[in-house]
Amino acid sequence: MNYFELFGWTPAFAIDKNELRKRFFELSRQYHPDYFAQAGASEQADALERAAQLNKAYKVLGNDDERVRYVLELRGVLIADEKYALAPDFLMEMMDLNEALPEALADPEAKERLVTQLQNWKNDIYEPVAQILERGSEAALPEKELLQVKEYYYRKKYLQRLATALGQKL
Secondary structure (H helix, E strand, O other): OOOOHHHOOOOOOOHHHHHHHHHHHHHEEEEEHHHHHOOOOOHHHHHHHHHHHHHHHHHHOOOHHHHHHHHHHHHHOOOOOOOOOOOOOOHHHHHHHHHHHHHHHHOOHHHHHHHHHHHHHHHHHHHHHHHHHHHHOOOOOHHHHHHHHHHHHHHHHHHHHHHHHHOOOO
16 A cells, blocks of 8 residues: 555645645544554554554655655656766756855855755756646656656755755755
8 A cells, every 4th residue: 555545545746735634643543553452462563553654654745855756656757766867967057056065154145145046946947847746646647747757856856955065945
């Protein structure tokens, strides 16, 4: 059972986080190990496993980047620990931003400029996939669009590493 099925949903890049929280608490009450204290060892183990799976599912589905990764993995477009090759022009731009990092860490104005550049890059890479990511279900998406999302995912991941080095979150 995948995480979406656990919540009774169809896999999607976009979810209602309020509904996720509501459904999580409903399922938590249903599968909480304390409710199985008087049950047999097998039922207790099942409840504990279900509660652990539920917690992990909630964490993944509640994080936009992790959810994108998970959906891409479900569709077989992204493979765990894959060595994905980003475009050389993007990598050159990122190398320039990496070189600006030491100055940005020492100078608040340089840091602000670099954070702005990273945010602009994030917006630029999001724009082409925005409609894809904001759709309800991903089930009918053609592979071409899934590959666009994969490219976005890896580029954003790279930008986030730079932002983290600056003590920021994108």
